[in-house]
Amino acid sequence: MKQFIDDIRQKQRFYQSQGFYTSFLRALSSDGTLAVMLYRLTGFFIKYRLSPLAWLTHKFNVLATGCVIGVRAKFDTGFILLHPIGVVINSKVQGGRNVVIESGVVIGDEKGQAPVLGDNVFIGSGAKVIGGISIGSNAKVGANAVVVKDVPENTTVVGIPAKEIVRK
Known part of the structure; x- marks a missing residue:
């Protein structure tokens, strides 16, 4: 539950960094929150070996939000899905x-290898991140x-x- 609340607080901060005042309640009711909540709930069920419930919440997430997040995918706090439709995340991520x-x-995943994402990573609409690569902290992937291939930090x-992108 704490991770989910931290996710919502980070979403609130993200919107504010974009110039929009957003209350906790507004961030909670915004697009993508249900998908993150169901992903966190699925992870809770996996952690406590309640696989049938994990399977149910995973399938409900797919049906309700159009988002597929592998049941063993791991994201630390502050995970934000801005728009969950069409998002597919492998279990090994x-x-x-x-x-x-x-x-x-x-x-x-490619050939049994999945990406590792650092802290403060942004991935734009429609992007594909494939294989055993790493995306460094503070990196941005364009739409x-x-x-x-690996993406260095701050890139x-x-x-x-x-x-x-080379900045002049």
């Missing part, structure tokens, strides 16, 4: 604190980027395949 994911994102990547 590991994510740090304050990960923000937009709609249509796929974070998937529709296809990431198949923004865009394109197909994703390449670092």
Whole structure:
């Protein structure tokens, strides 16, 4: 429950950083919150070996939100799904604190290897992050980027395949 409350508080801070005052209640009722809540509930059931309940909450998440988050995927506190429709996250994915994911994102396994996301990572709409790669802390992945190689910390990547934006 604490992780879920931390997720909502981080979502509130995220909206405020975008210039929108958002109350806790508004953040709680915004798009994506149900998907995160069901993901956290599924993780709770897995932790306490209640697999049938985990399966039910996982399936309900898929049906109710259009979002597939693997039952063993791990995200630290501050996990935000801005728009859950079309999001697919493999069970082997590991994510740090304050990960923000937009709609249509796929974070998937390739040859048994899945991505590891650092802290304060942002992944834009439609992006694909595939294979045993790492996305460094404070990195941003642009919309529709296809990431198949490691992304260093404090970097923004865009394109197909994703390449670092060089700032002048």
